[in-house]
């Protein structure tokens with residue numbers, strides 16, 4: 001365990017007068033004041049303290065402080081989901097007429113949010129290659145306010161050069177936001193690599209056991225508290241204290257889980273690479289990964305997610321999926337339970353076949369998010385459909 005593990009277990013805890021050992025769950029929508037004068041001071045922010053759980057709650061505050069410590073961020077605001085973290089970021093920093101440059105290999109709902117919703121309010125988005133920094137430079141305009149990237153990408157695990165993108169964003173006068181869902185701060189700390197903002201879907205590894213939805217935006221006090229926090233306070237896509245408590249406890253085992261996921265995923269990736277039914281494996285820890293050197297510089301390990309292409313196309317891919325008895329057939333990831341999905345007909349099923357082909361999502365591609373079961377059981381479950 002590293003010193004970050006200590007932060008995951010200890011950072012941000014606030015004990016009450018009862019000296020509870022485990023963090024307390026404050027299920028309360030509002031807080032009471034001693035006097036009218038105190039209430040007034042709390043509302044103006046003149047006095048620190050809790051007011052109303054849309055924007056201040058002790059359990060949520062503990063989660064925010066712990067996650068900030070892990071990411072090396074000055075500030076964090078928790079949100080109801082990963083998507084509301086992205087919504088809050090764009091709402092906080094952009095206005096009609098502004099422009100976003102975004103990786104073409106981001107979460108499907110992110111593409112929908114930027115195109116179908118922000119597009120309607122006059123915020124335009126250009127989608128560019130996650131791996132060719134030059135494209136980002138060319139796509140930037142005077143109105144560009146935000147660069148948005150997710151690395152490694154899903155499902156092909158393409159790795160984006162965070163310091164390279166940070167330099168281009170700075171030249172363009174834009175903020176760089178990194179969706180750090182796949183690595184978590186255990187494996188990658190984008191702020192140390194030059195990013196301005198980190199976005200999380202806490203629904204994935206931060207909870208880690210598939211129980212609740214949650215999200216977060218992290219960065220400097222100036223960016224987060226002066227821009228994102230007022231949006232959250234006003235618009236209210238806030239994290240519930242119950243979900244915050246679940247995720248807070250999830251952070252205590254985050255380092256242990258991410259290390260175990262990464263060890264198992266690398267071994268599974270190597271095994272699949274040697275399998276005669278498999279044409280190709282995509283995993284940042286493999287020697288064969290096109291951005292292997294970059295991944296080594298930027299990430300401590302490869303993480304839980306890998307994908308592989310079957311020689312037999314869609315039929316073979318579905319056979320592997322349908323032959324599983326242990327692995328869960330679901331598009332979710334970041335769980336202790338291993339999951340398997342066919343991107344071409346699920347997560348990427350709504351995009352055109354041409355766009356899918358251009359993105360490298362072939363019909364034979366299968367994605368696995370490796371959980372914490374015995375690797376021998378996972379292999380046996382896959383072998384049934386592979387052979």
Ligand SMILES: *Cc1c(COP(=O)(O)O)cnc(C)c1O
Nearest residue numbers: 081082083107179181201203214
């Ligand atoms: C799941 C996910 C999101 C969205 O998070 P929700 O909590 O489901 O709203 C955003 N980005 C990535 C990379 C994700 O995997």
